[in-house]
Amino acid sequence: MLASPPHPDEPITAVCAATYYADLIPAFAFVFRVNSTGTRFTVYATEQHRWLINSTYTLTISEHNSKPDRVPLWLSTDEAAFLRHCLGLLGQRWQDAITEAEAGAQHPATGEQASPGHVNVEPTPAGYQAIAGRFRNELHRVQDLVRRLDQLQPTTTPDTGTDTATDADADDS
Structure with a gap:
């Protein structure tokens, strides 16, 4: 004992x-x-x-046998902060793409005919909405990854020392 x-x-x-x-x-x-x-x-x-x-x-415990589609991940604090930073940039790019697609959906179709030898590939307003929906799904996927990362290992920004776990919550849209 x-x-x-x-x-x-x-x-x-x-x-x-x-x-x-x-x-x-x-x-x-x-x-x-x-x-x-x-x-x-x-x-x-x-x-x-x-x-x-x-x-x-x-030693870490992983549910690998019961969840074969999962991969255990062990990160240092610096690696977790870098991954979170990259996910934040990716989330911002998806948000920008959503904003652009939603703006395109607000424009009426121009109805312009393509010049000979060219094709007009601009989506319709409904097409822009569908594109924005797909971009939004990817944004939610990135935000879920950030939340999962924050649950595993809360990170702080090196320059301010503030907790960044609240940044992902502010980006939810």
Whole structure:
């Protein structure tokens, strides 16, 4: 029995204690020791230097088997902030495209005939509305990704130190 059990919300870490070549299968075995629980487990990999002896690793739980269409993602704070920044720029571009398509829907069709050898490809107002709807679906997809990212790891902007989780909520339209 452990002297003091780990706190349930505490991240679980494991130290790579040993490595050896597994004879029965063509792989390298890595033995990890979980200090907080006093347990050990072995992981097999094809790369000899996949994990380093005496290095500490954080264990995560993923619902990979029950959700094969999901990919677990581990990001540093800087990587999460950069991803959120990129998603913010993408969301703004989708918003601009929606605004442009909705403006196009407000213009009456010009009815201009294309000059010989050319095709008139301007959408009708209904076509512009359909385009705006598709762009809006993509914007919602980006906003969902931002919300998911913010739930996993709230980020702060480096220059102001303010929480950016509220930025995605302000962009909802």
